[in-house]
Amino acid sequence: MFKQLLNSDIENVEVILNNQKIMVPQNTTVAAMALAQGLRVTRTTPVSGSPRAPFCMMGVCYECLMVIDGISNQRACATYVKQGMRVETQQGTGPSLGDAL
Amino acid sequence: MKNHYQLLIIGAGPAGLAAAVTASNQGISCALLDEQAALGGQIYRCIESVPESRAQILGSEYQRGKALAKEFRDCDVDYFPETKVWSLSRDREVGVLHKDQNKIISADQILVASGAMERPVPFPGWTLPGVMQAGAGQVLFKSAGVIPSDGVVLAGSGPLLLLLAWQYMQIGVDIKAMLDVTPLSNNLLALPKLPRALLAHHYLTKGLVYQRDLKRAGVLSKIGVSNLRAHGDGELQSVSYRHLGREHSIATDLLMTHFGVIPHIWLTQAACCKHQWDNSQQCWRPQHDEWGNTSIKGILVAGDGAGINGARSAEHAGRLASLQALFALGIISQTERDQQSIDDRKKMQGERHIRPFLEAYFAIPQNMLATTDKDTIVCRCEEITAGEIRTAVENAHGDSNQVKYLSRCGMGPCQGRQCANAVAHIVADAGGQAVSDSSHFRGRPPVTPLTLEQLAMLSGGEHNEY
Numbered sequence: 001m002f003k004q005l006l007n008s009d010i011e012n013v014e015v016i017l018n019n020q021k022i023m024v025p026q027n028t029t030v031a032a033m034a035l036a037q038g039l040r041v042t043r044t045t046p047v048s049g050s051p052r053a054p055f056c057m058m059g060v061c062y063e064c065l066m067v068i069d070g071i072s073n074q075r076a077c078a079t080y081v082k083q084g085m086r087v088e089t090q091q092g093t094g095p096s097l098g099d100a101l
Numbered sequence: 102m103k104n105h106y107q108l109l110i111i112g113a114g115p116a117g118l119a120a121a122v123t124a125s126n127q128g129i130s131c132a133l134l135d136e137q138a139a140l141g142g143q144i145y146r147c148i149e150s151v152p153e154s155r156a157q158i159l160g161s162e163y164q165r166g167k168a169l170a171k172e173f174r175d176c177d178v179d180y181f182p183e184t185k186v187w188s189l190s191r192d193r194e195v196g197v198l199h200k201d202q203n204k205i206i207s208a209d210q211i212l213v214a215s216g217a218m219e220r221p222v223p224f225p226g227w228t229l230p231g232v233m234q235a236g237a238g239q240v241l242f243k244s245a246g247v248i249p250s251d252g253v254v255l256a257g258s259g260p261l262l263l264l265l266a267w268q269y270m271q272i273g274v275d276i277k278a279m280l281d282v283t284p285l286s287n288n289l290l291a292l293p294k295l296p297r298a299l300l301a302h303h304y305l306t307k308g309l310v311y312q313r314d315l316k317r318a319g320v321l322s323k324i325g326v327s328n329l330r331a332h333g334d335g336e337l338q339s340v341s342y343r344h345l346g347r348e349h350s351i352a353t354d355l356l357m358t359h360f361g362v363i364p365h366i367w368l369t370q371a372a373c374c375k376h377q378w379d380n381s382q383q384c385w386r387p388q389h390d391e392w393g394n395t396s397i398k399g400i401l402v403a404g405d406g407a408g409i410n411g412a413r414s415a416e417h418a419g420r421l422a423s424l425q426a427l428f429a430l431g432i433i434s435q436t437e438r439d440q441q442s443i444d445d446r447k448k449m450q451g452e453r454h455i456r457p458f459l460e461a462y463f464a465i466p467q468n469m470l471a472t473t474d475k476d477t478i479v480c481r482c483e484e485i486t487a488g489e490i491r492t493a494v495e496n497a498h499g500d501s502n503q504v505k506y507l508s509r510c511g512m513g514p515c516q517g518r519q520c521a522n523a524v525a526h527i528v529a530d531a532g533g534q535a536v537s538d539s540s541h542f543r544g545r546p547p548v549t550p551l552t553l554e555q556l557a558m559l560s561g562g563e564h565n566e567y
Contacts, residue, residue: 001231001354005246005272007152025245027150032245040230040336047484051335053230055481057237058143059136060218060365062514063481073514073550077240080138 004028004036013083024081031057031064031076034087042066042076043090066090102181102199105207106130108426109195110178111186111368112214114142115166115412116404118173119419120212120426125176127432132179134186134197140173141166142216143236144412146243155246158271160264162412163243169416188546189213189372191397196546203551203558210399210426213369213387214419217362217405220384221519222257222465223472223479223487225330227358231337235265235359242268249274249355254340256280256329257359259463260308265357267311270318277353279315279322280342282329282360284466291462298458301451327466331356360465363522364406370544372400378537381460382409383470384522385541391446393422401426410453417449471530472523479527480520482513487527494531501525501540514550517542 004025012023017037024033031054034042041051043065054064057077064076069086072094076087108124110117113135124131141148145166156164173180181199188196194207219234226232235255241247252275255266266279298305315322328343332350341350363384366376375388375396386408393401403422404415421442428438472479475488485508493504501524504510510524511517517524521542529539547556 001249001251002241002247003250005155005248007246009152027147028245028247032241032247035241036245036247042230045482045484047482050228050484051230052228052481053336054233055237056219056234057240058218060515060518061221061481065514078136 001038001040002035004032013081013085015081016084016086018088026081028081029057029077030066030068030074030079030081030085030087033081034066034076039089041089044092046092049092065094067094070095072096102132102179102197102204102206103130104204106132106179107208107430108132108210108212108423109134109206109208110212110214110423111135111189111195112142112216112404112406113137113140113173113180113182114144114214114216114404114415115169116216116406116415116419116422117142117212117214118169119416120214120403120423121178121180122169122172122176123420123423124427125178127427129427129430129432130179132181134181134184134195134199136183136185138183140170140180140182143240144216145170146240151243152246155242158268159243160268165412185549186368187549187551189368189400190546191372191400193399198551198555201555203555205559208399210401210429212393212401212403212419212422212426213406214402214404214415215365215368215406216415217409218365218518220360220363220465220522222358222360222469223477223520223523224358224469225474225477226332226337228478228481229331229333229337230335231333231354232331232356232358235261235357236362238265238357239268242272248272251275251354252277253355253357254278254280254351254353255357255359256282256326256340256342258283258465259359259361260459261362262359263308263311263315265359266315266320270315270320276315276320278340278351279320280326280329280340281322281324282326282466282469283324283463285325287462287464290464291458294458294461298455301455304455304459329358360469361463362405362409364408366406367516367518367544367548369395369400369402369406370541371546371548372397374400374402376541379408380537381457383460383465384409391421392425393418394425399429410449410456414449414452417445417452420445421449467526467530470523470536471526479523480508480510480513480517482515482519483509483511485510485520487523490524490527491531494528499528499532499534501528501542504528505542511542516544516548516550
């Protein structure tokens, strides 16, 4: 679906996406990273469980909500990757704070 | 960040940056707040870090942002990136979340340069993974060099769709089809506005060059397309449409749509600035005078957030609003304000020659705006269909806000950003009234979700002693 053009000027960081270690260029948003990694579904809805993915990429639509470092409902398009970051597909409302601890 | 500024600018796109440069070196306390990590807004996104080869493909209009960014870097305005502005009150109090610190600050003059967002137009299958907005395609390319790998179908209406197609073609993306939903009848409506548009012919020339290049590259292009639908089981697998009375289908895992852009009005709404329906631009926008003054004293607007006029116009409007703010603060005289505004005012008028033509030519058909298909989801967050909204109207809830209370549509995390316009159109259509008489969801703070922890921070300080 998507690919990321190589840019040797930018350093990579290690991110764990759905329990898989991957190397991602810095200055990439979590949503761009997920799409470039071929992730089709980044969350399911709390209402019907239907699959969704990033839609607007500019922080307006809230479709790209993911679990980032254990905290649910984070806008993946407005969050940049960081060394050691854990990113997971969000199921419904995602884990509550207690689950993450 | 201080607790009070003489001038506070919200948004680091062309309007906000130009305003900041104008307000620089005037001896006032001035801050620029922006949600993104890098300046430039959506139009000049990543303008300071983009690799040269990518900037070339993005084109000359994008590269104009470099000069503006450089000017801004030389100015003395306090710049706060990664800062969420979650409320704005009529008393010019601003809720700000910056580096995990939440607080309310105030300003004598506030310029809202919140920019535009894609006009969300619901159609069957638009919630499927693999369906995105064209602006998303641009953001992915500008900011991360992420482009479609297995081809893309582009559909909708408006200059951005053509620009994205041209940019994708330059980088070698397979464009499976360009499906233009612009009704052919728009040509006639736009024709009388063509002579004025010729005064800004560089835009028209550019559009024609893009079209020519795409044609030469052999991109399949259909005009007058209707009945656009996205299909798939759990994710997009194909797109179908009607053209010249026949149904067609294309297999694709990616569809990018564009139906024009609309002002992002959530902050000005929260402040209770007066808004009006703009029939030509098919959107609501804050009422403002030639300087950007809204109905509330000390709150100004500039750029696409004030009404869609494009990036170049936004720069001029940003300078004008900044001059007005400096005048209101008593820093410059009325004569100085007027004299310094002459050049920008003239250029801005020049820029606007193209708009009436573009607005008429790319007007979105009424049946798409009012989502005639009853099973189509309109509120993506709460999964409310057009049929449910029409039923609510039939049950005498003839107002967007009543429909919202009854159905929960507009109550999800996006706070109605994706459905407000469609709901207003459906309510107007079902109730047999003009959309201008229909209502927009009331916008209330916080305009962006906050955690309880972040809200609780506001009670810190003086209450700590208890």
